Amino acid sequence: MSHPTDHLNQQVWDFVYAYDAAYDRAARAAGLSSAQACLLDHLESGSRTMGELAAELLCDASNVTQLVSRLEGGGLVDRVPDPADRRVKRVSITQAGRGARREVHRAFDFPTARLGRLTEQEQRRLSELLAKTLAPDPDRVPRG
Template identity: 60%
Template sequence: MVTRIGALEQQLWDFVSAYDAAFDRASEDNGLSAAQACTLTPLTGEKHTMSELAGLLLCDASNVTQIVGRLETRGLVSRTPDPADRRVKQVAITPDGRRLRRAVAKSFTFPRERVARLDDDEQEQLAHLLAKMLS
């Protein structure tokens, strides 16, 4: 017998899986892997060190080094030595990287489409429940 919590866990798992699959498709539709698209996401205006990026992405620094290397080869990010410590590399998004990041965000319609299925009261309730779950 499936408990209510067990059923909710499965629904959450199904939602997260669908979300991830939709992000993968949006990334691939724009010529990126999901990992590459995720790496572009936190790169806004300021530069980040490789270790900062690894922390933001919750992954190992060696993975970030490989992903950033591929993005750099495509001209989507640049790496420069940190002026305070030349052993440390800073990563910045390029104009082409910004354009591609925006294209992925535009293609990633899954969250907007799913939330739009809810009326205003349901959206407010969902926001409240998600905040409660995440606190």
């Protein structure tokens, strides 16, 4: 016998998969991998160290090194020593990188197309429900 949340759980996974697949298609349309496009998104608000990028992207530093090297080779990011600690490398997005990022966002129509199927009231309700599910659990004891 299935649990009442099984169907909802499957719908959430289906939505996440469809969202990720659409983002991947948009990135490929701009000549990038989805990981490269995501890295460019993280640089839009300012430069980051390689370690900060690894933490934000939830991946190993070696993966970030590979991503940055490919983006740097395409002129989409710059990597320079941090002025405060020359052992640390800072990565920043270039004008060409901003253009590639805009291209990905133009091609990524999934949120607008799918959420546009909902009325304004349904969108507000979905937003409220998502906020509730994503809020920190007050009963959970932080690890540390």
